[in-house]
Amino acid sequence: MEWIEHLNKAIDYIEIHLLDDIDYNQLGKITGCPAYNFQKIFSYISGFSISEYVQRRRLSLAAIDLQNSESKVIDIALKYGYTSPTAFNRAFQSLHGIAPSQVKECGIPLKSVLPISFKMTIKGVEEMNYRIEKKEEIRIIGIAQPLSKDIEENFKIVPQMWHKAGMDGTLYKLADMMNSHPMGILGVSVYKTKESLSYFIGVASTSQIDDTFEEYIIPASTWAVFSNEGTQESIQDLERRIWTEWFPSSGYEYVENVSDIEAYLNSDPQNAKYEVWVPVRKKA
Structure with a gap:
């Protein structure tokens, strides 16, 4: 239940700061996972990004303000973070289907976007294959x-990196240098600091490198390793289930600032065999 509670606290934070710039790092602190992870999992669960959710909430409240106040459209636009009337007009019409200036007309239909509330659902019909591994760096x-x-x-950024690496031969070169575990071509979120995140495409290897490659040492950790196969969409679904189904009942918690690893064990994107490595520790 803790993860669900953290998600709802993050939504509470967004609601309190809906008229401010949303601090994604603060959302990460609230949920106990890196901001990047939180944004990714939020999009998997809800079907849209945090920025889209925030925009829809702001535009929903803007419509209420336009209906119930004498404020000018430009003032409402500024209140909800739009410095350009044109941008506000465009965004407002994309949600409500009408221009802001039409809101006060009688009988005009509008859309109400309510705050999200996350609830835990009991599942278990679909199994999850995982193992716990302790590894040195x-x-x-x-x-x-x-x-x-x-x-x-x-x-x-990430799909462009993979596309370029496939087209210029980088993936083949890396595959030839792979000689350590975890095996496979790896997609790694590298947390050099809490504020600095990079994405790494590579392999586990003891091979010497030239100036075309970088190296990074992932510290010794305990890992929950989930295996599955399917398409890119199935990887996203697995990561969603790890956070919403496995973590709440596993007795483990996420370890920040290590790395998250996706290990691709074959080269068929439509029938991929893969593993997701998540750093964990037992709950106190």
Whole structure:
């Protein structure tokens, strides 16, 4: 239940700060996982990103203000974070289907977007295959790129990295250098500090590298390792289930600032065999 409670506390924080810039790092602290992870899991569970959720909540409240106050449209736009009337107009119409100036007309239908509330559901029909492993530090080699605090940007950055690595031969070169566990081509979220996150495509290896590759040492950790197969969508579903089904009942908690690993064991994107490695420790 703790994870669900943390999610709802994060929503409470968003509601309190709905008219401010949302501090994603604070959301990470509230939920006990890195901001990037929280944004990713939120999108898997809800079906939309945090920024989209915040925008929809703001536009819902903006419609109420436009109905019930004498404020000008530009003042309402500024209140809800839009410095451009054109941008506010466009966003408002995308949700409500009408221009802000039409709100006061009688009989105009509007959309109400209520705060999300997360609830725990009892499942178990669909099994989850996992094991607990203790490993000494893991040396990975490969290519890395800093990630943005905005997960929507990262949803562009990461696929572009994989595409480029596949097209320029990087993945084949890395596969030839793979000689340690975890096996497979690895996608690794690297937390150099709480504020600095990079994405690493690489392999576990003891091989020497040239200046085309970087290395990173993942510290010794205990891991919950989940195995499955399917498409990219099934990986997202597995990660959603890890956080919403496994963690609440496992007796383990997430360890911050280590790394999260996706290990791809074959090269077929439509029938991928993969493992998700999550750093954990037993709850006190």
